[in-house]
Amino acid sequence: MSAWVRQHRQAVLCALQRLGWLNAIVIGVALALPAGGYALLESLRGVTGRLALDTQLSVFLRPEAKRAEAEALGKLLRADPRIARLRFVPRDEALKELAAVQGMAEVIEALGRNPLPDAFVVTSEPASLEALAGDLGKLAGVAHVQADAAWARRLAALAAIGRLALWLLSALLGIGLVAVTFNTIRLQILTQREEIEVSKLIGATDGFIRRPFYYLGLLQGLAGGIVALAIVGLGLGLLNYPVGELARSYGSAFRFAFLPAGDALAIVAFAGLLGWLGAQLSVNRHLRDIEPR
Amino acid sequence: MVSFSAVAKRYPGGQEALKSISFSVDTGELAFLTGRSGAGKSTLLKLIPAIERPTSGSVIVNGQNVGALKRGAVPYLRRNIGLVFQDQKLLYDRSVFDNVMLPLAFSGQASREAARRARAALDKVGLLARERSNPIQLSGGEQQRLAIARAVVNRPALLIADEPTANLDPESAARILEIFVAFNQVGVTVLLATHDQSLIQRHRGKLLRLEAGRLA
Numbered sequence: 001m002s003a004w005v006r007q008h009r010q011a012v013l014c015a016l017q018r019l020g021w022l023n024a025i026v027i028g029v030a031l032a033l034p035a036g037g038y039a040l041l042e043s044l045r046g047v048t049g050r051l052a053l054d055t056q057l058s059v060f061l062r063p064e065a066k067r068a069e070a071e072a073l074g075k076l077l078r079a080d081p082r083i084a085r086l087r088f089v090p091r092d093e094a095l096k097e098l099a100a101v102q103g104m105a106e107v108i109e110a111l112g113r114n115p116l117p118d119a120f121v122v123t124s125e126p127a128s129l130e131a132l133a134g135d136l137g138k139l140a141g142v143a144h145v146q147a148d149a150a151w152a153r154r155l156a157a158l159a160a161i162g163r164l165a166l167w168l169l170s171a172l173l174g175i176g177l178v179a180v181t182f183n184t185i186r187l188q189i190l191t192q193r194e195e196i197e198v199s200k201l202i203g204a205t206d207g208f209i210r211r212p213f214y215y216l217g218l219l220q221g222l223a224g225g226i227v228a229l230a231i232v233g234l235g236l237g238l239l240n241y242p243v244g245e246l247a248r249s250y251g252s253a254f255r256f257a258f259l260p261a262g263d264a265l266a267i268v269a270f271a272g273l274l275g276w277l278g279a280q281l282s283v284n285r286h287l288r289d290i291e292p293r
Numbered sequence: 294m295v296s297f298s299a300v301a302k303r304y305p306g307g308q309e310a311l312k313s314i315s316f317s318v319d320t321g322e323l324a325f326l327t328g329r330s331g332a333g334k335s336t337l338l339k340l341i342p343a344i345e346r347p348t349s350g351s352v353i354v355n356g357q358n359v360g361a362l363k364r365g366a367v368p369y370l371r372r373n374i375g376l377v378f379q380d381q382k383l384l385y386d387r388s389v390f391d392n393v394m395l396p397l398a399f400s401g402q403a404s405r406e407a408a409r410r411a412r413a414a415l416d417k418v419g420l421l422a423r424e425r426s427n428p429i430q431l432s433g434g435e436q437q438r439l440a441i442a443r444a445v446v447n448r449p450a451l452l453i454a455d456e457p458t459a460n461l462d463p464e465s466a467a468r469i470l471e472i473f474v475a476f477n478q479v480g481v482t483v484l485l486a487t488h489d490q491s492l493i494q495r496h497r498g499k500l501l502r503l504e505a506g507r508l509a
Contacts, residue, residue, distance in 0.1 A: 003401030010398060198382045201344070202443070203372035204399045206365070292344055 007208065015215035023184050023220055027177050027271065028227025034170040035259065035267050036232045041162055042263075043256045057129065059120040059136050062143045069141050070118045076139065077120060082132050085123040091116045103251020117143060174274055177224065181217045181278025182285075188216065189286045201292045213283045214276060221275020225268035233258055294320045294451055294482045295341060300350035302336050310336040312506040313350070318484055318499065320450070323477040325493045326486040328503035334486040335379075337503065338455050341484070342374050343367045355450065372400065375444030375481075377454035381436050383428040383443075389415070390424040393443050400447075414446040415439075418472055434465030441472055445481075452476055454485045458492060466492055 059077075061070055070088070077086055089097075094116045099105045124132050129147065137145045189196065196209055236256045247254040259267070296317040302310045310333045318324045326334050339345040340352050343359050352359040355373065362370060383392055393414055397407040415421045418438040420431075428436055437457055444452060454473065458466035466489065474496055477483045487493060493500075502509040 006403070007398075007401040010401075195384055195386075198384060199395065199399070200368075201342075201371065201378075201382065202376060202396050202399075203368045203370075203447070205368040208368075208399050 008211065011211035012215050014212040015219050018188060018216055019219050019223065020184070021223070023180065024223035024227050027180060027221065027224025028231060030173045030176055031224055031228035031267065031271055032231035032235070034166050034173060035228050036235055037166045037169070038263070039232055039236060039259045040256060041159060041166065042259065045159060057122040057124065057133055057136065058146045059122055059142055060144045060146070061118045061141050063117040065118060065141050073139065073141055074120065077122065082124055082128045083122050084125070087121040089119045089121060091118050094119060177221065177271065177274045178278040178281070181220060181275045182282040184220065185213050185217055185279045185282035186286050188213065189282070193290055196287070196290050197292045200290070210283050210287065214279050217275040217279025218272050222268055222272040224275070225271030228267065228271070229259070229264055294318055294322070294355060295484065296353040298351050300340065300347045300352055302340065302345065303348045310506055314508055316501055316508060318482060320482055321480055322482055323474065323496070323498035324484045324501060325498050326484060326501045326503060327488060327490065327493070329488060332503040333506045334503055335455055338453055338484070338486055341453055342371045342376055368399070372396070372447055373449050373451065375447070375449040375452040377440050377444045377452070377457050379456040379459050381440040383436060383439060385427060385429050388424065389420060389426050389428055389431070389439055392428060392439060393446050396443060396447050410446055414442040417445070418442045434461050434468065437461065437469055438472065445476060449481070451482045451484070456486055456488070458487060458489060470496065
């Protein structure tokens with residue numbers, strides 16, 4: 001084993017001895033807020049992502065409209081240059097599609113007849129969508145035009161605001177993490193003042209003295225990140241029981257998912273990095289003051 | 294080994310601790326630095342491991358101009374000098390053995406070799422049996438011997454001691470001095486500051502008398 005490896009191993013062991021779990025918990029609780037929020041948003045994104053965010057309109061015909069009327073309307077629509085794609089959804093097919101949606105099969109069975117009209121699904125440019133919807137609504141035989149994407153887009157916008165808020169929260173708590181580490185290292189340097197002074201007197205390099213503090217900051221950050229993940233995991237586990245019950249009552253199997261492995265790893269690594277940064281700042285600020293006299 | 298030429302040291306605030314000091318201590322020599330308290334003995338000794346820097350003049354240790362040494366080079370200079378302080382500067386949060394291991398940790402030696410050297414150093418000062426004790430449990434003389442063990446564990450070519458026998462009873466003081474003399478006999482250059490004239494009369498060595506910042 002080379003002297004370099006030995007010195008680093010020694011610094012890590014030294015840092016491990018001084019690692020305070022209370023600090024790791026403080027950091028963990030702080031990080032659990034944005035990490036948990038992120039996990040919730042990611043789970044919801046899974047839901048909103050499945051919804052069509054395409055620029056589609058559903059054009060529903062009057063229920064009593066005959067197939068011939070529908071075909072005539074189809075010809076008319078096909079002639080409209082604003083319409084990029086057109087799909088005819090006969091009422092039987094619509095019913096089949098609806099029956100495939102979780103929980104709806106029972107509802108349809110209870111109805112006993114097909115309540116759905118024939119419909120067209122129209123795809124167009126986003127800019128012309130609203131004007132198109134207005135025009136289509138005026139056509140004979142059309143009962144209702146629905147912009148499918150509107151509410152899904154609203155939800156996506158809300159999620160984006162939520163994500164932005166999370167980023168701000170993360171930035172704030174990241175600064176908090178650096179500050180907590182800064183202070184921990186400062187106190188640690190103060191309590192070891194004598195040892196540092198003696199070490200400098202008898203030939204320790206600055207690197208040797210600094211190393212354990214860097215590792216302490218890094219390990220404390222990593223430990224905080226792990227605590228945060230544990231809190232998020234526990235919190236989601238607790239939430240998932242009532243959420244699962246609720247979702248089941250709607251015939252859904254929705255559950256909040258734990259963070260993807262990559263994201264979880266990134267949170268721990270980021271916490272470690274911030275801890276190291278806090279240690280670096282603190283050591284630079286406080287170690288110079290200790291010079292043997 | 295150590296050579297001062299026209300060295301002066303003025304502390305911030307104007308106090309002139311040393312005025313134009315010139316002397317040299319050759320390799321393998323035993324030198325005593327005497328003088329009353331406040332004569333500048335501690336200041337002179339602190340210039341050698343670059344704890345203080347001279348205001349003017351040059352301090353040459355082992356061919357290196359210590360006054361001009363870069364900050365980063367100072368630790369390597371100190372590793373080759375064994376330092377013994379009046380107040381020992383031991384660490385009371387660890388055992389006698391771990392105190393001696395401290396300087397060995399800096400250079401990243403293999404732990405088995407380091408432990409062997411630490412025990413050898415403790416053996417030389419007669420403290421091997423106390424390796425597991427805490428320094429606080431040792432007597433004043435024993436604590437000073439422990440400080441010597443820590444100073445010599447890196448096998449320095451130069452050993453410097455500032456009043457190592459102050460606050461000790463005559464018997465302990467004599468024993469401490471014998472240890473230094475023994476190291477000198479195996480080739481270590483020793484520079485020892487003391488105000489106790491009676492102690493050094495029994496030993497042959499170069500005598501440097503400091504009076505009010507000048508060599509008499």
